[in-house]
Amino acid sequence: MPREIFQRFLIEKRLKLTKERIEVLNEVFSAHDHFGPEQLYLRLRNAGSKASRASVYRTLNLLVESGLVEKITRTDKGSVYEHTYGHTHHDHMVCSICNRIVEFYSEYLEQLQDEICKKHKFSGVSHSLEIKGYCETCRKQ
Amino acid sequence: MPREIFQRFLIEKRLKLTKERIEVLNEVFSAHDHFGPEQLYLRLRNAGSKASRASVYRTLNLLVESGLVEKITRTDKGSVYEHTYGHTHHDHMVCSICNRIVEFYSEYLEQLQDEICKKHKFSGVSHSLEIKGYCETCRKQ
């Protein structure tokens, strides 16, 4: 299904469905976690793909554009992505010690975005709430 | 007042209050807007300071550590900071076209953080909500 969406996206933009793009797409959707470009590149190599770093970066940008993948955050060690298709929207809590990411969802937050945007005459498209703090494990130390 | 807080912070950490650090501090608090390291560096030069880029970066990190300044976001063109002392907490809406930043505050959001953290046994320290979309001016085009 992500494959079809991506394909439609590519046709719309007059772009081509290449071997490399398919491999990146598959790899992105074969795991359900947060990943960086380099990490993805290594996984692809490991899986036998010969796609270059350049192609990984380029395809990742296309996947974000198509809405299948989201760039969650930028750290000092590069960007972090996750695929969104098949997952409902959610936000993140990040532990400042171990960098563990806890996902959460709040219906109220979604409504809040609408209200705030209306008040400021802003046309909200997406939001990301990141809560920084300490996870249960790290707090106990 | 920010000066005193910074000074106390430096003493606590056995660091020194140098000319360069004072100049950076003053420049950061002399304007009330969002800025990047390079921008700050140029303002300092313009104001007659001879502080180097390295010192600007180093001092900026100290100011964040001390709590006087916050790193709002990281864009593909570097980090964006704002000084927080003298300003109440707020979040940001960013226009995807003109990059204009609109500030807003929601008491409800503050409560929401507490509730969500309690539910997930997470010890929340801070949060940042960034709403992406289109500002009024850009939407009209």
Next chain:
DNA sequence: AGACTAGTTGATATTAAATCTCAATTTCAG
């Protein structure tokens, strides 16, 4: 199917933000 056109790839160069290096300098406690 064959061929043409426009987009894609990969290796490498490039860019740019941020940090690191280290000799010379400055702060500040005693």
Next chain:
DNA sequence: CTGAAATTGAGATTTAATATCAACTAGTCT
């Protein structure tokens, strides 16, 4: 004032991400 310890600046370094471009495909048109 003196000395130990921190800081500075200039430039080197690191590293994520993008740009370059000749060789190569995908997909369309006939």
